[in-house]
Amino acid sequence: MSKLTDVPKRILIGRALRSDRLGETLLPKRIALPVFASDPLSSVAYAPGEVLLVLSIAGVSAYHFSPWIAVAVVVLMFTVVASYRQNVHAYPSGGGDYEVANTNLGPKAGLTVASALLVDYVLTVAVSISSGIENLGSAIPFVVEHKVFCAIAVILLLTLMNLRGVKESGTLFAIPTYVFVAGVFTMIAWGAFRALVLDDTMRAPTAEYVIKPEHQGLAGFALLFLLLRAFSSGCAALTGVEAISNGVPAFRKPKSRNAATTLALMGLLAVTMFCGIIGLAMATKVHMAENPAADLFRDGVPVGPDYVQHPVISQVAEAVFGEGSILFIVLAAATALVLFLAANTAYNGFPLLGSILAQDRYLPRQLHTRGDRLAFSNGIVLLAGAAMLLVWIYGADSTRLIQLYIVGVFVSFTLSQIGMVRHWNRHLSTERDPAKRRHMVRSRAINAFGAFFTGLVLVVVLVTKFSHGAWVALLGMCIFYATMTAIRKHYDRVAEEIAAPEGPPGDDIVRPSRVHSVVLISKIHRPTLRALAYAKLLRSDTLEALSVNVDPAETKALREEWERRGIDVPLKVLDSPYREITRPVIEYVKSLRNESPRDAVSVIIPEYVVGHWYEHLLHNQSALRLKGRLLFTPGVMVTSVPYQLQSSEAAKRRARRQQEWNAPGSVRRGPAQERAKESSQST
């Protein structure tokens, strides 16, 4: 339907659109790994410590269960990685947990997963930042002394960076992540070498401390419960594994295979680091307690409330590398940085999920618009606000915050895996090729086991952590769920209300027969003259200029100038004894409509365009209010004829800058050309 002459224009516009986004390229595996793995890898900074903490409740003797718990975490990690490798193959377009659950299990499951993920993003920020601050604090005491302040400052910094739209670069992620991984492996290797070859005795700073068990000689069910709780805490190491499944389009070809390989590599790195740290913690005799102030004793005396319990990774590093050594400090810094990067991933994931939810009308439609700064900002501010609240309430204590974590992760793991089983069932019902069927049956088995195992862990987490804080996470999920359901209902109701009836166009819509145009005039100046010129172009059935008499002298001057200039549009003046503008105009428009109800009224308002918000306060306020009220009057259309003042140039430049802004997180979503491919069929 479009004119032929549009083609060159389209090409031009298309080019103009794309030229400023040249930075986008596909990710090689060596960059993809740090981009996607900073979140799961960073969790080894706190997960091993959490296991020890919980075990300490039954006394230091319970520490000998930690290898078994590590084994359970490793098995779980392999299961989850294997399961998600199936997701990645099945949804090469990037099927996140929400989409998998939504497509295969229906909208309610999808919405549950979405709520869980939203809560989890908030907790990722809160936990990662708190843990990062604790790790930084092991090298810089000031930081840990002002924990809450520093944590909130870092959140604010991340928020501002993301609001300004700092471009996420793969390299930015790569350096700290690789330094961190290399540091931990060096530590494990050097520790093993010292212990096994040199036969050194490495002593953690807390090696001589004594733990007073809260429950002496736990056995039977109570011990099992404690071990399950320790395992639940260790599961924190699994958070963030699912991120790759969203990001398949960002990989180089063959996309799915590369993503699956990266996933496997990440799992391998994570479990090695996790086990290595647990092993070194045992070897260097790290002592950690859930309530160190009361339960940790030094020389027979409780350490008291001023004692700062350093993270297990920093205690081990101190034992292996030596206190205050350069390697110790580098590792502490890299750990903190990786944790902050992990928090940053939530800043990307939150708006992305919001955009997908908006597409399904669970959130305001506008959030669907990609690269929309405002939509993005709202998400960022919401995320940061919630995270800061949690950090403040929980005193930036990662141990207490982790109690809330993991619930959401395992809700989405479980539902996603159940969804995958359904996915394979559906495909198996139509697939006839035996080789493909075999493959699918295998995949289904993996996903089924994944669903079973993660479901089991979810139950364990819920049972062992509910009263410790998991209820807060569940409450958050319920709030998100209810809000999104309400929004969807609203959209559905409106859609029903505005649905166009079938049949020839406008069958039941009263078709206006004529249109009266009214140009609002306050004075004669360029903006009004322009508005009059434009109004004439529109060739409506009647055209008149309308002025409200709030000041008799001004009105008189207006009339005189009108005649002197010989403006060929009749001028009508409305009296306004109360110096109001809105009411007389509305009443007049209504009276026009009453006279001929089938006609439409077009109100044309000259408007100033200024460059600064404070200038805006000085102009257009009456016009704005009038427009707002006119919109409630049926049968009216409201036209603004803008007049750009010189100062508007500033705002124009600002708007242009904003347009060139890149939404953070685009690197992990792959280049737009790829995603746009499907769209290019139309026109």
Added chain:
Amino acid sequence: MSKLTDVPKRILIGRALRSDRLGETLLPKRIALPVFASDPLSSVAYAPGEVLLVLSIAGVSAYHFSPWIAVAVVVLMFTVVASYRQNVHAYPSGGGDYEVANTNLGPKAGLTVASALLVDYVLTVAVSISSGIENLGSAIPFVVEHKVFCAIAVILLLTLMNLRGVKESGTLFAIPTYVFVAGVFTMIAWGAFRALVLDDTMRAPTAEYVIKPEHQGLAGFALLFLLLRAFSSGCAALTGVEAISNGVPAFRKPKSRNAATTLALMGLLAVTMFCGIIGLAMATKVHMAENPAADLFRDGVPVGPDYVQHPVISQVAEAVFGEGSILFIVLAAATALVLFLAANTAYNGFPLLGSILAQDRYLPRQLHTRGDRLAFSNGIVLLAGAAMLLVWIYGADSTRLIQLYIVGVFVSFTLSQIGMVRHWNRHLSTERDPAKRRHMVRSRAINAFGAFFTGLVLVVVLVTKFSHGAWVALLGMCIFYATMTAIRKHYDRVAEEIAAPEGPPGDDIVRPSRVHSVVLISKIHRPTLRALAYAKLLRSDTLEALSVNVDPAETKALREEWERRGIDVPLKVLDSPYREITRPVIEYVKSLRNESPRDAVSVIIPEYVVGHWYEHLLHNQSALRLKGRLLFTPGVMVTSVPYQLQSSEAAKRRARRQQEWNAPGSVRRGPAQERAKESSQST
């Protein structure tokens, strides 16, 4: 120029406009007195005390100067009243100090007066509320123990009442004011009767206290300075006298004479009460000190910081009526109430002055609109915020706040009186009738004396109070002055920029020759069909529907439905690989303009109208942003075609309620019919 058929409609609309303001009637003197006099009369509740406080610095012996100071205040009061009687006669339309100074002395003097008055309104609230709380506190100890809290609570209450638009009724003012006046006169009469006829000894609660003078045996210049300071404080009794000059139109006919009579009556009441209270304070041996904690001794011991110094009026009432007697309590309550009413007058005066200043473009134009709730609200919130800040900083201590007061009052008194002298000079230069000339010469003499005396007092106030707090008031005035000058400059610059050139219309304005209409479409539903129907009515040169492809499936469905329905407008689809809406549309509009720069583009946007702000968040956001950006594009007009959803009914009802709202303070401005009379000449 308007059609003949409009006349009956005009009458109808006129009637509709007026019918809901029937409450407005002209004020008889007995109601006008309390309405306008609550402010000046209430100041006798604190002014006598302030005189005694300052005198106490030189020891209790200096109290015997107080009758002389009272005499000076009385002379000043008569001067000011006599001067303003001239104003009232000269400006029967209600010439406030700002208008008198502006008209006769030029805009800078006018703006100075306006700044002084704005500061004064803030201080009226702060001083009156603080003093009211202290008076209430003499009967209810709780109030004075939580002075700041109570004062801020009362300010908040007044603010909410005024924001909601509680209608100011004459009766509401009349009752407490008359009770207060009657109470004070009863007290004076009964006190005089007891002292002179019964020969009772009445003792104030502080009669036995001893004041330690801060400066023993002051003499010469130092004593004169102290007496002048005491006089300055006593001048607080004159605040609010000028209010009547704004309100002449609210009086019954003969307006000017009635206003002048009321003014005289008010002056008489004020000075009688002022002198009576000073006299009784001397007779009952009230002892007050500026720093009671250190300078006031009971039984040879300083009273200490916990001592609450009650206002002179309540101490006298206790002495005359007896502690805790019913009359004492009634008088305390009436005093507090009158002081709160006095504060309320500032809530009316502030927005009224703002509206006049807006007319002269010193404040945003929109404030000019009378009965405009938003404009009014902004003024109210600004006033309340500033007053609360002062109350909080000065601990709701009326004595400390009064140091800031009075400067503004006397700035406006002096400039207004100088302006009146100029006014008579101008009239004398043309007037030939000897009787009228005589009258004018007499008036000029009165105003000249008024200008001289008030100017002298202004100098005295500035000299004696500058370091005590008057500088704060001056600073406030400078801030107001600078802001208003800047706003005026901005308006002037814009007016110059947009001024229409002389000559035949549109000589230099590029006259667009054709108009391209573009209707934005997202889906086919009633709002879009309506927008299309309206767009067709406008008969522009070309018309096309425009859709942005953010989702290929939706776009395909749109195309199919478009063809199935046979809509006879070409549909154009813009690609948007980044799922943006704004940018492709802007680029397209720009390309249309580039193709034919002399043409105008009309962009028509279907818009939903909803009833609640949260619904608004769910709709129109993309349209809103697009409209904002389009306004910066030259040669474009933007048309909204509203579609009222069912929920919009709620908003419509709300808007109607708001429209029926009456701006507080209308009672003192007279009925609108009167003011509208001048306006009715036009049309």
